[in-house]
Amino acid sequence: MAGLFEKDIRLLLRRKQMLVLFLALAVVLGxxxxxxxxxxxxxxxxxxLTISTISYxxxxxxxxxxxxxxxxxxxxxKEKYLLCLSGTFISWIFAxxxxxxxxxxxxxxxxxxxxxxxxxxxxxxxxxxxxxxxPTQLKFGAEKSRIVLFIIFGITAILSFLxxxxxxxxxxxxxxxxxENINDAVIGVSVVLFVILAAAISYVISCKVMQNKEL
Amino acid sequence: xxSLRNVVKTYNDFQLNISMEIPKGRITxxxxxxxxxxxxxxxxxxxxxxxxSGEARVFGTESCKxxxxxxxxxxxxxxxxxxxxxxxxxDIECILAKMYPEFEKTYFQRKCEELKLPKDKxxxxxxTGMKAKLRVLVAMTHKAKLLIMDEPTAGLxxxxxxxxxxxxxxxxxxxxxxxxxxxxxxxxxxxxxCDDIYLIHDGKIILHExxxxxxxxxxxxxxxxxxxxxxxQTYILKSQKEHYGYACFTNEKKYYQEKYPDIVIEKxxxxxxxxxxxxxxx
Numbered sequence: 001m002a003g004l005f006e007k008d009i010r011l012l013l014r015r016k017q018m019l020v021l022f023l024a025l026a027v028v029l030g031x032x033x034x035x036x037x038x039x040x041x042x043x044x045x046x047x048x049l050t051i052s053t054i055s056y057x058x059x060x061x062x063x064x065x066x067x068x069x070x071x072x073x074x075x076x077x078k079e080k081y082l083l084c085l086s087g088t089f090i091s092w093i094f095a096x097x098x099x100x101x102x103x104x105x106x107x108x109x110x111x112x113x114x115x116x117x118x119x120x121x122x123x124x125x126x127x128x129x130x131x132x133x134x135p136t137q138l139k140f141g142a143e144k145s146r147i148v149l150f151i152i153f154g155i156t157a158i159l160s161f162l163x164x165x166x167x168x169x170x171x172x173x174x175x176x177x178x179x180e181n182i183n184d185a186v187i188g189v190s191v192v193l194f195v196i197l198a199a200a201i202s203y204v205i206s207c208k209v210m211q212n213k214e215l
Numbered sequence: 216x217x218s219l220r221n222v223v224k225t226y227n228d229f230q231l232n233i234s235m236e237i238p239k240g241r242i243t244x245x246x247x248x249x250x251x252x253x254x255x256x257x258x259x260x261x262x263x264x265x266x267x268s269g270e271a272r273v274f275g276t277e278s279c280k281x282x283x284x285x286x287x288x289x290x291x292x293x294x295x296x297x298x299x300x301x302x303x304x305x306d307i308e309c310i311l312a313k314m315y316p317e318f319e320k321t322y323f324q325r326k327c328e329e330l331k332l333p334k335d336k337x338x339x340x341x342x343t344g345m346k347a348k349l350r351v352l353v354a355m356t357h358k359a360k361l362l363i364m365d366e367p368t369a370g371l372x373x374x375x376x377x378x379x380x381x382x383x384x385x386x387x388x389x390x391x392x393x394x395x396x397x398x399x400x401x402x403x404x405x406x407x408x409c410d411d412i413y414l415i416h417d418g419k420i421i422l423h424e425x426x427x428x429x430x431x432x433x434x435x436x437x438x439x440x441x442x443x444x445x446x447x448q449t450y451i452l453k454s455q456k457e458h459y460g461y462a463c464f465t466n467e468k469k470y471y472q473e474k475y476p477d478i479v480i481e482k483x484x485x486x487x488x489x490x491x492x493x494x495x496x497x
Binding site: 002003005006007010011014056057059060061062064065067068069070071072075214215 | 258261262263264265283284286287289291293295296297298299300301302306309310311313314315337
């Protein structure tokens with residue numbers, strides 16, 4: 001797996017100029033945009049960049065060659081998830097630092113502890129996005145996966161809209177109030193378990209996709 | 216070392232159905248026209264595609280279940296695929312060092328210099344020949360016991376081809392147990408390198424013979440209509456109508472030289488073997 005990490009990190013560093021541009025943009029956005037935009041933007045960028053290494057593997061029948069190296073499909077998939085998680089986490093840390101620095105300059109006094117739950121809540125959202133994006137990209141490739149993701153997120157939006165219409169705003173608000181009454185620790189543990197379960201299912205699907213790929 | 220037993224792989228309009236045995240210490244050539252099934256055979260051996268039926272084994276292990284340790288013993292050069300075009304030689308050197316415990320860094324660097332492969336240029340900017348040389352080099356730098364090479368000399372000029380062939384010969388000399396399976400369209404490469412040849416056509420092995428035997432005993436008899444009518448057909452493998460009469464491919468050249476001293480008999484090389492056995496001789 002060390003060889004795969006080496007390959008992917010070197011591929012990412014080949015796009016140094018783009019990385020610098022994205023980081024510069026992040027700093028500008030961090031200081032100019034109010035609110036938590038940067039906390040979502042930067043980790044999502046880190047995630048998509050690391051997932052883009054799959055596209056490099058795909059070009060010119062690259063998978064065929066990669067699978068002749070001393071790795072198996074499971075190791076390949078595992079490396080992609082670890083790379084993606086690391087990329088997302090590192091960019092999240094950077095985003096958090098930017099968020100607090102910009103907030104400090106803007107408001108001069110900030111109670112960090114009050115913001116922690118909101119800041120951490122971005123991580124499970126990113127992991128869920130990763131759990132959808134990696135198997136999709138492995139199955140459909142870089143080009144088709146964009147359409148598939150568009151369809152998936154479109155369907156999710158439509159279902160949410162329909163859910164709101166069927167259930168009604170009042171009932172949803174009522175449910176949210178009930179949720180607020182639940183102990184924070186219970187919600188936290190439930191979210192963590194849900195995310196772990198989603199990531200595990202995603203990993204199993206990705207392994208199956210790679211095992212069934214005819215190279 | 217490699218064993219394919221009644222391996223069947225079916226695609227929409229193509230079926231591969233072959234058996235092969237490659238013992239260790241041999242250089243075996245796989246020849247055939249485009250689309251004959253050479254690359255599919257190699258993919259089956261490497262476990263990249265699963266057979267519909269039959270058994271493909273390498274080192275005694277089913278190809279699809281090769282372990283990481285076993286894969287470390289295999290060096291692979293595939294036509295038109297390799298490391299990402301965005302990487303350079305320095306990147307590849309670091310990746311190989313992490314991939315293979317037996318990676319020979321000094322040998323890799325020395326060969327890159329000898330083959331004039333620039334260290335800091337990305338592969339995308341390499342010439343076709345440079346890419347081919349790099350693919351072969353990547354396969355040979357971790358003391359693999361088995362080399363599997365699909366068209367390794369394609370796109371190379373004669374000088375570069377000889378360099379590659381010399382590298383392969385030296386590679387075998389270092390360890391007698393090393394084995395090479397090589398597919399190529401360039402018959403002279405195979406004639407000078409391989410111990411035996413498998414000829415594949417329409418997904419089937421139609422001939423397996425030692426290279427020396429092909430070069431010594433195979434030949435093409437060029438006969439007119441009258442000579443053809445009286446010709447002993449015992450050792451004629453294939454005949455083809457020509458403007459002068461018939462071209463007859465035999466695996467007993469000497470028999471016909473002695474029995475029919477008036478008949479024109481040409482040397483039967485691998486090119487002739489492919490063309491006669493697959494019906495394209497002119």
